[in-house]
Amino acid sequence: EAPASAPVRAVQSKRQEDVAADELVAWILESGGKANVEVRRNAAGVRGLYATRRIEAGQDIYSVPLSCILNAGDMQDFSLPTLALLREMHTPCSRFSAYVRAMPPPEHQLNGCNLPLSYVPLLQSSYWEDQVLTWRSLLTRLLGGELNDSAAVLLPEAVGRAADNMTLLELQYACSLASSRYITGEPRQRMLLVPLFDMANHRPGCPHAVRSFERPDPSFRLVAGERIRKGEEVCYSYGDMADDVALVHYGILAGGSHTHPPRLLMVDHHLFDPEAGSNLVPPVPFEPATEKERRRELKRLRARLADLRELDRRAAALPAPQPEPGYERALKLMLRLQVIRREALEAEIGRLGALGKAAKMGKGGAQEEL
Template sequence: MNVGGLNDSFAVPTLMVLREVKDPNTRFAKYKEMWPAPDGLVNSCNMHEKYIKMWKSEYWERNQRDWQYHLESLHKGALNPDIEYTIEEVVGNTPVSIEDLKYACAISSTRYVSTVRRRRLLMAPVFDLANHDRDCMHLLSPYDKSDYLIFLAGAPLKKGDEICYSYGALRDDYAVAHYGFLPRLEHPPRLSLVDHPDQDPAAYSHDVPPSEEPFSGTPEEMRAEMDRLTAIYRGVKSAPDPLPPQPKGSDYVYDLMKELEGRRLAALEWHIRDLASKLGTKAEL
């Protein structure tokens, strides 16, 4: 499914998916049946605003609010003079709710891949059938050199085995914001994207991910980095929880965000203690 181009606004893939969602005769009916229901999918497009403060990150809170603002503006028609297509141009007089738009946005943004050669955003069932694993041995054929996508097995597979491939060097916070899941836990724990010393999260690219190497430098530089991470750690720890505790398993998004917070703190603590050890000092947490 071709859902837009690399230079298009966010509205294009959202509206292209919305068209298929609303069309009872869509030629992608079998593909559409594979998509999760609205309550089985979450990312920054459709995460409820009550969870925003659970990010405990200015960047990710702003990111989610921006998505909400743009989708609400698209729904109201406020973006019509500036976007490639309006809702009415794509689906006619079919009623469209803000929840419809959020769902279409979440479907497209968790599923499309880009191809530099055609500069298009493409959705294909072969991607939906595979989960992310950074170290997965399976891979996809280069999809910018052919009209077909081929899954290449890097190890023997038998019926019932889970199929995976790497979506990229996803950090926990990026994975939750864009895909709605937490990657496999790794050791040593990796810093969240917003906490990495060399990464502007807004400029993240799968092609140029942040370094996986431990921080190194002069003693002064390591001390400054330890102080920076310690300040972040204390800020997260001291930030009030915006929601009351929920029973485990009763709210997927709440559980997801609390686990993300726990992983973030664990990674910060590990890297702070690692720097303290190298400096021959004690970590003050």
């Protein structure tokens, strides 16, 4: 027994997933990879990648050998990355054990796959509500065996007898993890879960670029697009996303909330086409070629804002939305998205209104000159 006077040292124990993240880096190095980064948390508790030395533009930030990549197959089937991840989570002695142990726990993982159903109406967009409900329905049908004739991989094929006790919540969690972490693209059109790569947080416009499957070195590399100082966070750009896209796909607000005026949500943008199946619209502002076009767009935006104000009026008469246990942060994000949406619409309506006034004044001035 320690004497009563012995100093008591506060031991700050690392979270299990952070210990696993250190082991993940060690595994990549043992497997022949290189890492000029470590995994750490920032002051806000967000985990990310940090440079362990100065890295010049054009140099590798890390390289992950192909043997450490989890290939989730081709891009036809929504559930493949989820099932690939679940397979490793339920495989004793999986070679990806360091990878799956380093995943954020359910309470820190959010996107449209595991959004509580009671929050779905808060998206205030039939497009996003349909998306989230479609994903939920696919997961439910995968769990119930209804997709057995059409799914590329069935649940018992992926996880064996663990399928007997699988819950929808576990499927949603795995779906949320996998869909917010996999990468696809040239030269291989495959959904790849790449350890270490998926520890980098989003920064819009981040210049670092992926190079993979090249010869003579086919490994998966992140190459610095600008100099990175030792200790600096290493970002990755998940795409040029509006805030609604960032929230539903990554559980973050990362587009318009950082710009002044805030950027229109994707679903409010003039180029948004719900049928196109793309989640990216270019952040180009509407530039009317004629006065008629300007008025038409102004009318569209005013009608959109009026619909939202009507929803606000109705919501004010009801009790405030209640957080689901464990999803308190998610509710805050969704309510913040509503505010950003209205601010962005107001700003755009103001801009188009001012364009009209400026055009009128220009005409008046030109007529005076004549």
